[in-house]
Amino acid sequence: MPKSKREQKVTLSKTQKKGRVRKESLMEEVRACVDQYQSLYVFTATNMRNAALKDVRASLKSSRIFFGRNKLIAAALGRTASDEFRDGLSKVSSTLLGGEAGLLFTNESTAAVRRCFETTQVAEYARAGTAATRDVSLEAGPLNFPHSMEPYLRKLGLATQLANGVVTLLADHAVCREGDMLNGDQAKLLQLLDIKMAMFSLTLRCCWSATDFVEM
DSSP: OOOOGGGOOOOHHHHHHHHHHHHHHHHHHHHHHHHHOSEEEEEEEESOOHHHHHHHHHHTTTSEEEESOHHHHHHHHOSSTTTOSSTTHHHHHHHHSSSSEEEEEESSOHHHHHHHHHHTOEEEOOOTTOBOSSOEEEOSEEOSSOGGGHHHHHHTTOOEEEETTEEEESSOEEEEOTTOBOOHHHHHHHHHTTOOOEEEEEEEEEEEETTEEEEO
């Protein structure tokens, strides 16, 4: 009988070593970008979506974006004036930590970066915890959903039933009110209704170069 994979022993020292190598590799990449590119920007993300960030990367394909693992990246740049990789990078680290923030290494001008961020803003489906931007209500009657979704719609709080194979709402239903914080069921219903109440956007916080540091 084959031996269960669950019974195989894993040497923790090996996994720790691999993790350390990956961390060191990322730190080396960041420092190499400092030497390679003319400017480094810190940006913050509102309603972060990976697909939308992918479009930004495509628009700035000659640049390099890091998003995530900010504590490690801050360590690579240097958190204090005494250990910073280049003069002024400790200020970048301070700006990077806290909130959803990323790094952009580029040779593009500030104006070009701003244009890219403006043109890549895109409406997105709101997640739970987002404030509703308008009232959304459904009137009693047939709904444009496949009959197979009827049990799921009831699970989301809609009073529905199948009438001759058609999903039917038995009473008017207020999905959300403007200003209310959406819960998970409301957010999912808005997505099913193809109603987008969030906006993905990136905002510049600071710019660093070998000769200057500017807050934005």
